[in-house]
Amino acid sequence: MKRVLSVFIAMLLIAGTIGTVGAQAQKRYKFVVITHATAVPFFVPVRKGAEDAGKLIGADVVYTGPTGFDIQQQVEFVKSAIAQKVDGIAMTMPDANAFNAVVKEAMSKGIPVIAINADAPESGRLAYIGQGNYEAGRSMGMQIVKLLPNGGDVLLTTHTAGAENLEDRIRGIKDVLDAQGGKFKYRVVATGTDMVRAVSLISSALQANPNIKGMFGVEEVTGSAIAQIIERDRLKGKVMAGGFDLVTDELVAIQKGNMQFTIDQQPYLQGFQGVMELYLLKKFNLTPCDINTGIAPVTAENVNEVMKLAAEGYR
Amino acid sequence: MNKSATKNQKNKSRIVLGRDIGVLIAAILIAVFFTIASPVFLTAYNFFNLLRQTAQLGIIAMAMTMLIISGEFDLSVGAIYAVTGVVTGILVKNMGFNIWPAALIGFLTALLLGFVNGTLISTTKINSFIGTLSTQMIFRGIAMVLSQGQPISFLQSSIFFDAFGRAELFGNIPVQIFWLLAWTLISFYLLHRTSFGVKVFATGDNRLAADLSGIKTMSIKKTCFMITSAAAGLSSLISLAFLKTVTPTQGSGLELEAIAAGVIGGTSMSGGVGSILGTFIGTFIMAEVRTGLVLMGTDAYVQDAFVGLVIALAVIINVRFSISKDRT
Numbered sequence: 001m002k003r004v005l006s007v008f009i010a011m012l013l014i015a016g017t018i019g020t021v022g023a024q025a026q027k028r029y030k031f032v033v034i035t036h037a038t039a040v041p042f043f044v045p046v047r048k049g050a051e052d053a054g055k056l057i058g059a060d061v062v063y064t065g066p067t068g069f070d071i072q073q074q075v076e077f078v079k080s081a082i083a084q085k086v087d088g089i090a091m092t093m094p095d096a097n098a099f100n101a102v103v104k105e106a107m108s109k110g111i112p113v114i115a116i117n118a119d120a121p122e123s124g125r126l127a128y129i130g131q132g133n134y135e136a137g138r139s140m141g142m143q144i145v146k147l148l149p150n151g152g153d154v155l156l157t158t159h160t161a162g163a164e165n166l167e168d169r170i171r172g173i174k175d176v177l178d179a180q181g182g183k184f185k186y187r188v189v190a191t192g193t194d195m196v197r198a199v200s201l202i203s204s205a206l207q208a209n210p211n212i213k214g215m216f217g218v219e220e221v222t223g224s225a226i227a228q229i230i231e232r233d234r235l236k237g238k239v240m241a242g243g244f245d246l247v248t249d250e251l252v253a254i255q256k257g258n259m260q261f262t263i264d265q266q267p268y269l270q271g272f273q274g275v276m277e278l279y280l281l282k283k284f285n286l287t288p289c290d291i292n293t294g295i296a297p298v299t300a301e302n303v304n305e306v307m308k309l310a311a312e313g314y315r
Numbered sequence: 316m317n318k319s320a321t322k323n324q325k326n327k328s329r330i331v332l333g334r335d336i337g338v339l340i341a342a343i344l345i346a347v348f349f350t351i352a353s354p355v356f357l358t359a360y361n362f363f364n365l366l367r368q369t370a371q372l373g374i375i376a377m378a379m380t381m382l383i384i385s386g387e388f389d390l391s392v393g394a395i396y397a398v399t400g401v402v403t404g405i406l407v408k409n410m411g412f413n414i415w416p417a418a419l420i421g422f423l424t425a426l427l428l429g430f431v432n433g434t435l436i437s438t439t440k441i442n443s444f445i446g447t448l449s450t451q452m453i454f455r456g457i458a459m460v461l462s463q464g465q466p467i468s469f470l471q472s473s474i475f476f477d478a479f480g481r482a483e484l485f486g487n488i489p490v491q492i493f494w495l496l497a498w499t500l501i502s503f504y505l506l507h508r509t510s511f512g513v514k515v516f517a518t519g520d521n522r523l524a525a526d527l528s529g530i531k532t533m534s535i536k537k538t539c540f541m542i543t544s545a546a547a548g549l550s551s552l553i554s555l556a557f558l559k560t561v562t563p564t565q566g567s568g569l570e571l572e573a574i575a576a577g578v579i580g581g582t583s584m585s586g587g588v589g590s591i592l593g594t595f596i597g598t599f600i601m602a603e604v605r606t607g608l609v610l611m612g613t614d615a616y617v618q619d620a621f622v623g624l625v626i627a628l629a630v631i632i633n634v635r636f637s638i639s640k641d642r643t
Contacts, residue, residue, distance in 0.1 A: 039459050040464065041562075044463075158615070161616050161618075190616070193567070195554075196371045196557065199557075201609050204355075204364055204606045204609045207610070208610045224558075248468035249560055252470065
């Protein structure tokens with residue numbers, strides 16, 4: 001099976017090369033992947049996944065978007081992709097309605113659009129590839145329940161109060177904790193994106209309530225800050241800790257036992273499958289379908305393997 | 316009380332110290348309020364926590380105060396803060412440098428960027444709001460490109476990290492606080508006790524008059540830009556040592572907080588008025604309010620609004636002071 005697959009991939013690669021050399025002998029597709037904040041480390045595997053898919057199928061894949069979170073600018077990037085008459089767009093949709101018009105415009109011009117990472121079902125996109133933030137929050141909630149079977153006071157931390165994706169995660173966590181029959185008391189602390197301040201404010205919140213049994217960050221900034229606090233104040237094992245996404249600080253903390261888990265949403269798959277579905281639609285008219293890229297908790301058991309893959313840009 | 320004193324231009328740098336009493340009282344009142352509201356507020360742990368927060372922003376805010384007094388702004392400090400960290404990180408991680416020379420080069424890069432700002436503003440005479448807004452984007456871009464948007468973590472251990480951000484002296488005093496105090500003393504001396512300081516005030520108060528009296532106002536401004544970038548560089552190294560991580564997005568928004576801290580401390584946005592101690596206390600107030608609100612268990616959604624309220628109140632008070640100054 002493996003052999004068949006590698007032969008198949010090799011053939012695809014050769015086909016791709018011939019495609020380029022044999023100038024227009026076969027149409028080379030051009031797909032654009034647009035994220036809402038290209039400079040965020042989270043999207044590095046998304047880009048790699050998309051580009052790897054492009055290499056496999058012999059298509060041009062362009063990864064682009066605003067460097068910092070900016071919906072208006074992201075719309076402009078989509079419009080420019082439409083103007084270039086690309087063969088398909090895979091994009092994040094971090095707002096429920098902001099992309100409705102531009103997605104319709106693309107679709108009406110025959111350019112298929114697929115949502116990755118963040119979804120807007122009403123935009124008219126063909127499919128969504130990613131993880132539900134609410135489900136991811138629930139997954140974190142279940143990890144918390146597992147770590148603290150007797151319940152207790154916990155801190156939930158977020159770098160931006162009011163950000164839709166983070167609020168969904170928090171809602172997911174709360175729903176799980178609330179379902180434990182009042183065993184859990186939680187408090188949400190918002191810190192801003194500066195990590196020095198995050199460390200300081202979360203320490204204060206911890207000081208304010210000595211009964212806190214666990215601290216959990218719903219993104220990587222406060223997640224890393226929690227890892228710092230556990231190490232500095234020697235709280236390993238006394239206060240449970242968890243975070244989101246894969247960044248070195250969190251992974252090292254898991255290795256050292258300072259942190260118990262982090263939730264990964266396998267962004268590589270979002271880029272890879274996004275391009276693949278566009279290709280299969282163009283090439284064989286296969287209808288795109290939703291893919292759940294999963295919720296993969298990283299714990300002490302698998303952290304070493306994940307770190308190796310993260311360094312290579314796959315996780 | 317300032318009316319007669321302000322008439323005497325020469326003593327200007329001295330009399331602003333009197334004005335710091337107002338900010339100091341505000342800081343104490345806020346502390347009293349939070350101490351009553353939360354028993355944890357007045358503990359050594361929390362106090363050091365506050366000062367650690369103050370160190371990162373305060374070092375930059377005090378330098379920014381000098382620059383604002385001279386009549387200019389620097390909106391690129393947050394980006395310089397990022398570039399310093401990223402350059403240091405890249406040198407260590409990708410090029411195998413020892414952390415010490417890497418940090419030195421990072422710091423020199425900050426100085427260079429300050430020199431670019433100063434030269435740009437003094438030669439083209441464009442408004443520094445626009446000038447440094449554009450360099451902010453350029454510098455931030457440099458940090459993004461160099462790091463490829465990735466955070467850089469330092470896994471090795473070195474005395475560098477202890478010296479700049481991790482050591483706790485006498486058992487529990489974070490080393491950052493010593494950097495903060497050292498920087499405060501140097502800045503205070505420079506601005507309030509040297510002829511350079513007098514020239515800074517003169518430049519911002521009335522540039523034409525200063526020019527006529529033989530002060531090279533452009534080179535004063537240039538020096539202030541470089542002091543500001545040096546502060547951003549130092550603060551960045553302190554944060555790098557403390558967190559053992561740098562991100563290309565770090566420090567965004569820092570420029571406005573630094574300006575706000577200065578204004579709370581009585582710095583006038585129109586130049587010519589301000590003090591190092593005022594800014595120190597202004598920064599401390601911002602940290603106090605943020606931390607106090609968390610300690611009280613305030614809802615996450617209203618925290619920013621409260622901080623904004625404090626800034627607004629401070630500015631209103633500052634404007635009232637400025638009006639009485641203009642009347643004389």
